[in-house]
Amino acid sequence: MAPVDKSKVPWWVSNLIVPLVNLTLALLVSGLFIFIAGENPFEAVRLIIYGSFGYIEGFAYTLYYTTNFVFTGLAFAVAFHCRLFNIGGEGQAYIGGLGVFLVAINFSFLPVPIVWLLSIAGAVVFGAAWAFIPAYLQATRGSHVVITTIMFNFIAASLMVFLLVDVIRDTAQMGPHTVALPKEQWFPSFKDFAALFGIKIRYSPLNISFLLAIAASVFVWFLVWKTRWGYEMRAVGHNTQAAIYAGISPYKNIIIAMCISGGLAGLLGVNEILGVHHKIVAGFPAGYGFTGIAVALMGRNHPIGIFPAAFLFGILYQGGSEVTFDMPNITRYMFVAVQGVIILFSGALENLFRPQIESFFVNRLNIKASA
Amino acid sequence: MVSPILELTNINKSFGHVHANKNINLTINKGTIHGIIGENGAGKSTLMSIVFGLYQANSGTIKVNGKEINLRSPKDSIINGIGMVHQHFMLVENFTVLENIILGFEGELVFGKNLEKAKKDLKDLCDTYKLNIDLNSTISDLSVGFRQRVEILKSLYRGAEILILDEPTGVLTPQEVDELFKILRSLKEEGKTIVLITHKLIEIMDLTSEVSVMRQGEMVGHTKTENTNKEQLAEMMVGRSVLLRLDKSEVKAGEVLFSVKNLTVKDDLDVTRVKNVDLEIRSGEILGLAGVTGNGQTELLEALSGIRKVESGEIYLEGKKVSDSQKFLDPRELKDKGLAHVPEDRQRMGLVTDFKAYENLIFGYHDQQPFSKSSVLNHRDIISHSKKIMEEYDVRPQSPNLITSNFSGGNQQKIILSRELNENPKVLLVGQPTRGVDIGAIEFIHQRLIDMRDRGAAILLVSVELDEVLSLSDRIVVMFDGMIVGEKENKNVTDRELGLLMAGVV
Incomplete structure (x- = not known):
């Protein structure tokens, strides 16, 4: 098959059609899993849609998951523009949460909005610091960030367990979690907002961190495409030799990109600590850091793509739990498998059908143009 | 008696709205060295990629030895005796010469007497054409000139009667060029047909017996090399005297x-x-x-x-x-x-080829006024500056938003030059x-x-x-x-x- 001239492929083919085809295939394969497990795939789809959109609390859950995926997806994307595979979102988020908690609890004498801002800053600083060490090792020693960030996930997990058991545990109880933050510091939840308008709903974890996710998306877009720093990061990522020629330091940019990436991952801690748990509980990042990689790949490392990709994974998380509730043969792990299939098709097999699809459209458009 | 070995009739090829080859007719005679000359972007490489089966023509026919053939992939071309040596070599660096040449045939060849036969055939080819290659040396140890010979040997081993060389001297030292020309002449003497794509007039005059000139996707002339001269060819190529x-x-x-x-x-x-x-x-x-x-x-x-x-x-x-x-x-x-610097290797160092043209036009100056104000890129000024210098330096096409790798080599070089010279x-x-x-x-x-x-x-x-x-x-x-x-x-x-x-x- 003749190679397709990339410049002739319309943007909507590579950025919309191809991901949609991959997603459809992933869903077909997932449907097959569900069928083999002895349930009706169409019924499962109905349940997913009902679970994630069908009632207001369900939809709020979807958006809550979306919030987390946006943070970790953006985190991966920023590092990726400098061609760094930051697999360490999980650990950076964990440590970011520590930052949120320590700031909130130690500055509780300040007015609440200031505590919030400081806590957000704490999340960013702690997350960035956790990314800094692998970044420094990559920049100076060439130790590959894929390896070091994975190791740092384990270190973060062990460190947090140590802290939660021996150092910052709420001594009034036995579980590995801290004391709760004072109630006035809790982020207003969706439920509170609904109550303002006289709508009574049951609990959902959605809170104003969702707005922070939107702000973070705008920030990333601005940073990567509109500022000198983003320009330099992309230059280092695409062609390090050329960057050196132009006086752009790869060393500096590797560190900056990783620290911004870690800071964004740290924001997950804001959602979880200020918005949901109001204390640190062991293992709160719960795999969002890893799923963020798939979100970023699927969203083609652009905030405009990451947001819908995060939303899709939100639907799967929320709708998936609805399915496991109603279908006895489908376990929670089945939906981990479904996620895996989506990651497989939108990540690893991303280019499986791309040439065919692109040349199909290019040929069609050529025929139209010459007709 | 001259007989045509390769005949192209009314070949057309478009990429989107770019008409890269327009009604190309070309006849190449057996046992000749035929030069195809033209500026970058004139359509030479596209045409030869069609002959080698990398692209399919939109219309037109290709005949080899008088028989019409349908080329769908390089495999079809190889079967029909067409070989190509690309500008960038297609070799596995950590394989030996022998391993590279049998790559794709290795199923039957790796063990036993087939391999011995392959070795002997290759040695004979080396001797006949004085290629002087050690089959057991690793590609990464070979100089560029020798790597090119390996490519030639590979084509010959696969039975090429027509050998297409795309800008073969671009990467060679003068001595290596002389050696290559010797090899090409001995190939011709053994009855092989060579198609030489180049934009260097000296090579055409030195080596070829016939020459075809392309300009902006069209074939603008065929002549015997002895009936022309450098000035005339140059004028045909660019459409004016140079x-x-x-x-x-x-x-x-x-x-x-x-x-x-x-x-x-x-x-x-x-x-x-x-x-x-x-x-x-x-x-x-x-x-x-x-x-x-x-x-x-x-x-x-x-x-x-x-x-x-x-x-x-x-x-x-x-x-x-x-x-x-x-x-x-x-x-x-x-x-x-x-101090400004136009680096030797524009793609490796001078440009980020994945960047848009305007991003490369400020590369290295991106942190200066007016392109960047307190670290925020000033898009409007960058674009207007880009348009201005693209016009001044005649960069074609004049689209600052086009990805740089889509520009031809000459235009990429103009992008770098305009960027570096513009600062005086x-x-x-x-x-x-x-x-x-x-x-x-x-x-x-x-x-x-x-x-x-x-x-x-x-x-x-x-x-x-x-x-x-x-x-x-x-x-x-x-x-x-x-x-x-x-x-x-x-x-x-x-x-x-x-x-x-x-x-x-x-």
Whole structure:
């Protein structure tokens, strides 16, 4: 098959059609899993849609998951523009949460909005610091960030367990979690907002961190495409030799990109600590850091793509739990498998059908143009 | 008796709205060396890619030995006896020559007597065409010239009767070019047919018996080489007459702007590549640095532009020391002091090919006013600046939003040149300014360099094209094995003298 001239492929083919085809295939394969497990795939789809959109609390859950995926997806994307595979979102988020908690609890004498801002800053600083060490090792020693960030996930997990058991545990109880933050510091939840308008709903974890996710998306877009720093990061990522020629330091940019990436991952801690748990509980990042990689790949490392990709994974998380509730043969792990299939098709097999699809459209458009 | 081996009739090929080949008719006779010449982007490579089965034509027919054939992939071409040596070699670097050649056939060949037979056949081919290749050497140990021979051998082994060579001399040293030409002539004597794609007129005159000229996707002429001359071909190629020798004013050299004292530089493998070099460049002069590729020019340029560390010695800009072994200014600091650098390898160093044109047009200057205000890129000013200099330097197409890799080599070079010259540097370091660039653009680039000189810049021109050094430079130094082995005023020097210096003979 003749190679397709990339410049002739319309943007909507590579950025919309191809991901949609991959997603459809992933869903077909997932449907097959569900069928083999002895349930009706169409019924499962109905349940997913009902679970994630069908009632207001369900939809709020979807958006809550979306919030987390946006943070970790953006985190991966920023590092990726400098061609760094930051697999360490999980650990950076964990440590970011520590930052949120320590700031909130130690500055509780300040007015609440200031505590919030400081806590957000704490999340960013702690997350960035956790990314800094692998970044420094990559920049100076060439130790590959894929390896070091994975190791740092384990270190973060062990460190947090140590802290939660021996150092910052709420001594009034036995579980590995801290004391709760004072109630006035809790982020207003969706439920509170609904109550303002006289709508009574049951609990959902959605809170104003969702707005922070939107702000973070705008920030990333601005940073990567509109500022000198983003320009330099992309230059280092695409062609390090050329960057050196132009006086752009790869060393500096590797560190900056990783620290911004870690800071964004740290924001997950804001959602979880200020918005949901109001204390640190062991293992709160719960795999969002890893799923963020798939979100970023699927969203083609652009905030405009990451947001819908995060939303899709939100639907799967929320709708998936609805399915496991109603279908006895489908376990929670089945939906981990479904996620895996989506990651497989939108990540690893991303280019499986791309040439065919692109040349199909290019040929069609050529025929139209010459007709 | 001449009989056509390859006939193309009414070949058309479009990419989107670009009509790359328009109604091409071409007849190539058996046992000839047929040159196809044209500027970059004239459609030569597209046409040959169609013949080699990489692209499918939109319409037209291809006949080999009078029989119409349908080429869907390179495999079909190989079956029909068509082989191609690409500009960028398709070899596995850590395989041996033998392994590379049998790659794809290895199922039957790796063990047993088939392999022995393959070895013997290859040895015979090597002997017949004097290729002089050791089948057991690893590709990464071979020079570029030898790698190219491996490609030729690969095609021959697969039964090529027609051998297409795409810009084969672009990466070769003069000696390697001579060797290649010898091989091509012996191939011709053995009855093979060779199609030579090039934009170098000298090669056409030297080697070919027939020549076809392409311009903007069309075939504009066929002729026997003996019935034409360089000037005529050049005119056909660009559609107007070209100045092959530059008119330039008498040199008015002023004060020394840039000097190098006793400079020694090591490469990444810690091998000393530049040895105790002294240079002085004055305002208003072009100093040409001639030499065969790989004699330390690359490392010298990198050290002078702040990319590579200085081992010992000093570099002075306008009389002030900018670099020695203790401290050195980085490329950006040197830029701020008025030194611009057009690197030798535009795709590896001069450009980020995945960037849009406008992003490359500010590359290295992106943090300066008005492109960047308190670290935010000023998109509107960048675009208007890009449009302005793309027009001034005749970069085609004039679309700042196009991805850089979609521009032709010549236009990519113009992007770099416009970026570096636009700042009116006091000192300009230029490496291989016209490598892989077509004649029209070469003339333009040379004229710009002369203009810079006349405005009082000090220019160091590093080039492996002797013609280029001779036509541009006021003074010429020759580098061999990391050392400056000779210095000549351009007025009284011949290419022979320089050639001997470049070869390290004197």
